Amino acid sequence: MPKEQDVLSLTRELIAFNTINPPGRELPCAEYLGRILEDAGFRIEYHSLAEERASLIATIEGHGDGLPLCFTGHTDTVPLGAVPWTRDPFGGQIEGDKLYGRGSTDMKGGLAAMIVAATRLARIANRKAGLTLVITASEENACRGSLHLTTLGGVLGNAGAVVVGEPTSNYPLIGHKGTLWIEARATGVTAHGSMPDQGVNAIYRIARAVGKLEKFRFDTAPHPVLGSPTLNVGTIVGGMNVNSVPDRATIGIDVRTVPGQSNREAFEQIRTLVGDEVELDCTVDVDGVWTDCENEWVQEVFDIMEPHIGQRPVARGATYFTDAAFLAPAYGNPPTIILGPGELEMAHKTDEYCHVSKIEAITEAYTQIARRWCGV
Numbered sequence: 265m266p267k268e269q270d271v272l273s274l275t276r277e278l279i280a281f282n283t284i285n286p287p288g289r290e291l292p293c294a295e296y297l298g299r300i301l302e303d304a305g306f307r308i309e310y311h312s313l314a315e316e317r318a319s320l321i322a323t324i325e326g327h328g329d330g331l332p333l334c335f336t337g338h339t340d341t342v343p344l345g346a347v348p349w350t351r352d353p354f355g356g357q358i359e360g361d362k363l364y365g366r367g368s369t370d371m372k373g374g375l376a377a378m379i380v381a382a383t384r385l386a387r388i389a390n391r392k393a394g395l396t397l398v399i400t401a402s403e404e405n406a407c408r409g410s411l412h413l414t415t416l417g418g419v420l421g422n423a424g425a426v427v428v429g430e431p432t433s434n435y436p437l438i439g440h441k442g443t444l445w446i447e448a449r450a451t452g453v454t455a456h457g458s459m460p461d462q463g464v465n466a467i468y469r470i471a472r473a474v475g476k477l478e479k480f481r482f483d484t485a486p487h488p489v490l491g492s493p494t495l496n497v498g499t500i501v502g503g504m505n506v507n508s509v510p511d512r513a514t515i516g517i518d519v520r521t522v523p524g525q526s527n528r529e530a531f532e533q534i535r536t537l538v539g540d541e542v543e544l545d546c547t548v549d550v551d552g553v554w555t556d557c558e559n560e561w562v563q564e565v566f567d568i569m570e571p572h573i574g575q576r577p578v579a580r581g582a583t584y585f586t587d588a589a590f591l592a593p594a595y596g597n598p599p600t601i602i603l604g605p606g607e608l609e610m611a612h613k614t615d616e617y618c619h620v621s622k623i624e625a626i627t628e629a630y631t632q633i634a635r636r637w638c639g640v
């Protein structure tokens with residue numbers, strides 16, 4: 265039986281892999297984790313997304329007929345940004361309670377804790393249910409890696425509950441809004457700026473759409489925790505020079521839907537609103553996720569986390585979206601919790617760090633969650 269990995273060493277080893285997306289290059293990091301999990305007794309499958317890019321699915325069976333628990337995390341990180349770091353972003357330097365590095369918070373700390381908890385579970389011979397790890401590539405590009413897995417036909421297997429290790433400061437969150445990004449384009453006919461009657465002004469067309477979007481409200485009832493769906497026009501681009509009639513103008517629309525609201529319907533409502541003058545393209549389409557707070561397993565996870573966070577968790581959602589948007593529907597929408605050691609305010613930041621104490625605490629908590637689920 266191989267020796268147990270130390271969770272902090274493993275976090276630092278994962279940080280040392282440069283998995284900045286773009287371009288990603290998650291394969292060596294996935295293979296490193298694959299070897300650890302294989303040694304522990306997991307069955308390993310890689311699913312290639314592109315050259316040097318792959319997601320990893322690792323499974324271990326149980327001896328009963330219960331569905332497995334799914335732990336999921338991603339190996340890619342966001343770029344370093346323009347501002348120089350004061351710590352080595354791939355060094356995993358530890359100072360006091362802080363472990364520095366790109367991906368420490370989002371989410372190699374959480375991933376390392378899941379791996380250690382999984383290898384511990386693998387040592388328990390009489391487990392009743394199994395465990396599946398879905399370790400995705402390209403999460404930071406609108407969850408493209410998890411979406412890819414759902415298109416491969418059955419590779420995800422089954423799961424009776426899902427834990428997503430994204431940064432929550434170890435506070436269990438039970439869902440998030442959906443996201444719909446739309447590019448809206450108006451075209452016109454160019455002419456000299458001194459003779460505007462000879463052209464068709466694309467900026468006027470897109471401006472009419474912007475005016476309608478500003479006044480628009482979805483008629484969906486507010487979600488009791490996540491609130492109402494929102495819409496924001498985030499970008500506008502149009503025109504070549506001041507003395508021409510512009511023949512092209514585009515806007516970027518950011519819609520946040522609530523769980524239960526269909527992204528497809530939201531898109532159609534916007535299409536009807538802006539009319540024929542504007543063409544729409546959906547660039548990101550990620551559904552919302554929500555689990556009833558009273559769900560028995562959710563309450564069990566709340567029991568486990570209560571001593572770690574010093575209070576009884578209540579129903580709260582994440583402000584970001586996660587791989588659960590694609591994985592949960594693929595598993596038939598089992599109860600899903602977002603829970604990880606990272607600090608949300610450190611995600612994607614210069615000098616990103618994760619608290620050492622939170623990585624250690626979540627390793628114990630994930631172990632307990634897995635043991636309780638697997639009946640050991």
Ligand SMILES: [Zn+2]
Binds near residue numbers: 371403
């Ligand atoms: Zn993340």
